[in-house]
Amino acid sequence: MFNTETITLSQIDETTAFIRGRISGSPKIAIVLGSGLGGLADAVEDAESIPYNEIPHWPTSTVLGHQGRLVNGKLEGRPALIMQGRAHYYEGYSMAQVTLPVRVFQRMGIETLIVTNAAGAVNPQFEAGDLMLITDHLNLIGMAGANPLRGPNLDTFGPRFPDMSRVYDRELQQLARQAAAEAGVLLREGVYICLAGPSFETPADLRFLRAIGADAVGMSTVPEVTIARHGGTRVLGISGMSNKANLDGNTITTHDEVLAAGRLLVPKMIRVIRGVLRQAGI
Ligand code: HPA
Numbered sequence: 001m002f003n004t005e006t007i008t009l010s011q012i013d014e015t016t017a018f019i020r021g022r023i024s025g026s027p028k029i030a031i032v033l034g035s036g037l038g039g040l041a042d043a044v045e046d047a048e049s050i051p052y053n054e055i056p057h058w059p060t061s062t063v064l065g066h067q068g069r070l071v072n073g074k075l076e077g078r079p080a081l082i083m084q085g086r087a088h089y090y091e092g093y094s095m096a097q098v099t100l101p102v103r104v105f106q107r108m109g110i111e112t113l114i115v116t117n118a119a120g121a122v123n124p125q126f127e128a129g130d131l132m133l134i135t136d137h138l139n140l141i142g143m144a145g146a147n148p149l150r151g152p153n154l155d156t157f158g159p160r161f162p163d164m165s166r167v168y169d170r171e172l173q174q175l176a177r178q179a180a181a182e183a184g185v186l187l188r189e190g191v192y193i194c195l196a197g198p199s200f201e202t203p204a205d206l207r208f209l210r211a212i213g214a215d216a217v218g219m220s221t222v223p224e225v226t227i228a229r230h231g232g233t234r235v236l237g238i239s240g241m242s243n244k245a246n247l248d249g250n251t252i253t254t255h256d257e258v259l260a261a262g263r264l265l266v267p268k269m270i271r272v273i274r275g276v277l278r279q280a281g282i
Contacts, residue, residue, distance in 0.1 A: 004093070004094045004096065004097050005094050005096060005151065006094075006096050006151040006152060007057070007096040007097070007100050007103065009154060009156060011056075011100075012057075012100065012103045012104055012107055013107060014057065015055060015056050015057050015058060015100065016108055018055060018056055019050065019055065019070065019104065019108065020108065022048070023048050023050070023072040023081070024048065024072070025072070025079045026079070026108070026109055027079040027080050027081045027108075027110065028079070028109065028110060028112065029078060029079070029080045029081070029110065029111070029112045029113075029114065029277070030080065030081045030082070030083070030102075030105045030110045030113050030114070031075075031080055031081070031083070031113075031114040031115075031116070031273065032082075032083045032086055032113070032114070032115045032116060032221075032224060033082065033083060033084050033085065033086075033116055034086065034117035034118050034218075034221075034240070034262075035117070035118040035242070035255075035258055035262060036118055036240075036242065036258055036260075036261065036262015036263065036265070036266075037116050037117075037240060037262050037265060037266055037269060038067045038084045038085055039262075039263070039266040039270075040266055040269055040270050040273065041067070041069075041082045041084040043075060043270055044071055044073035044074065044075055044080070044082060045073055045074045045075070046073045046074055047071050047072070047073035048071070048073065049069045049070065049071045049072070050069060051068060051069045052069060052070065052085075053068070055070065057097075057100055058070075058100065058101065059087030059093045059097045059098060059101075060087065061085040061087050061088070061091070062087075062091050067084040067085045068084070068085045069084050069085070070082070070084070071084055075273070075274060075277050076274050076277040076278045078277050080277070081105065081108075081110065083101060086101075086220060088197065088198075088219055088220055089141070089146065089196055089197075089219070090196055090197040090198040095146055095147065095148035095150065095223050096148060096151070098148065098223050098224070099223050099224055099226075099227040101224075102224050102227040102228050102231070102233070103154075103157070103227060103231070105233070106157060106231040106232075106233060110233065111233065111234060112169075112172070112233065112235075112236070113233050113234070113235050113236070114235075114236045114237075114273060114276070115134075115221050115224055115225060115228075115235065115236070115237045115238075116237075116238050116239070116240065116269060116273075117192075117218045117220050117237075117239050118218065118239070118240050118242040118258050118261065118262055118265070119132070119192060119216035119217055119218035119239040119240065119241060119242065120200070120206075120216065120217045120241070120243050120244070120245040120253065121215070121216055121241040121243065121244045122193075122206060122209050122210050122214045122215055122216055122217050122245045123188075123190055123210075123215040123216070124244075125188075126188055126190075126215065126216070126241050127241065127244065128241050128242060128243050128244055128257075128261050128264075129261060129264045129265060129268075130186060130188050130241040131180070131185060131186070131188065131238055131239070131240055131241070131265065131268055131269065131272065132187070132189060132215060132216050132238070132239040132240075132241060133173055133176050133177065133180075133187050133188070133189045133190075133237075133238060134168055134190070134192045134216075134221075134237030134239055135173065135190060136167065136168065136191050136192075137167065137168075137191060137192045137193065137194065137221070137222050138191060138192070138193040138212065138213065138214055139164075139194060139226065140193055140194060140195055141194050141195060141196050141222065142194075142222065142223075142226065144196075146196065146223075147223075147226065148223045148226055148227050149226060149227070149230060157230055157231035157232075158229075158230040158231050158232060162229060162230045164226070164229060167229050168225075168235055168236065168237055169235055172234060172235070172236035172276070173236065175236075175275075175276045175279050176238065176275075176276055178275070178279065179271070179272050179273075179274075179275025179276045179278075180271075180272050180275070182275055183268075183272060183275055185268045185271055185272055187238075187272065188215070188241075189215075190214075190215025190216060191213055191215050191216075192214070192215070192217075192218060192221060192222070192237065193209055193212075193214035193217050193218075194218060194219065194220065194221060194222035194223070195217060195218075195219055196219065197219035200246075200253045201245065201246075203246060206246065210245075216239045216241065217245060218239065221237060221239075236276065238269065238273075240261065240262065240268075240269060241261070241265075242258040242259075242261035242262060242265070243257050243258065243261065
């Protein structure tokens with residue numbers, strides 16, 4: 001059977017060649033849209049889109065709220081390649097499959113990756129509907145062994161033991177703060193923690209996550225960002241709080257709630273991302 005635990009450079013290049021043949025231009029920015037946030041791709045001008053299931057080796061999302069297509073076009077006049085939906089580890093994909101899109105972006109010459117996600121607010125000061133600039137992350141899933149860099153190192157991209165001391169680009173963080181301020185959008189800041197999912201957390205899980213320094217919890221982003229940094233791609237990460245974490249055990253979290261909050265979050269996310277793209281330096 002086809003080994004999906006590791007992805008080879010020739011598979012990455014096969015996917016890269018396919019996408020290059022289907023889109024025009026050479027975008028330098030890629031944007032990943034998380035659960036319920038796909039609406040942002042509707043703001044793209046001159047859009048060309050490719051359904052994920054047509055792209056060789058590309059993981060297709062099975063989750064409600066993830067449209068599953070790659071959209072190439074312009075946002076604020078800047079060429080951008082947008083993933084409308086992403087695949088997750090909990091769907092049964094390997095870490096190599098989940099992060100293949102980022103490797104392909106790197107081969108295509110993408111220099112900046114903007115990642116978004118829907119997350120649970122672990123910081124008690126955060127409310128559903130808030131945006132959070134990711135200033136750092138806790139790679140709990142990676143610490144537990146599921147790191148996307150496990151396996152033979154792809155030296156073409158980066159070293160065996162890559163530095164992770166400044167994962168989220170400081171200049172891009174500053175651009176996001178400015179963009180949010182100009183758009184009148186409250187932008188919280190904090191640490192995102194990635195769990196495998198798909199079950200939501202118990203109140204005891206959440207008290208643990210809070211104690212170790214997490215402000216928001218989700219089931220994505222960190223694997224993609226780890227691969228991005230390994231290959232030298234600059235990263236900006238923004239989480240949308242879809243629900244308050246159930247620290248006291250008195251409320252329940254549902255995927256419908258996550259999707260409903262996404263509809264509230266999209267207009268804010270669009271304003272901040274548009275503002276970032278409008279500025280020089282990206
Ligand atoms: N926990 C984990 N992942 C999530 C949550 C949550 O509460 N909300 C959205 N994604």
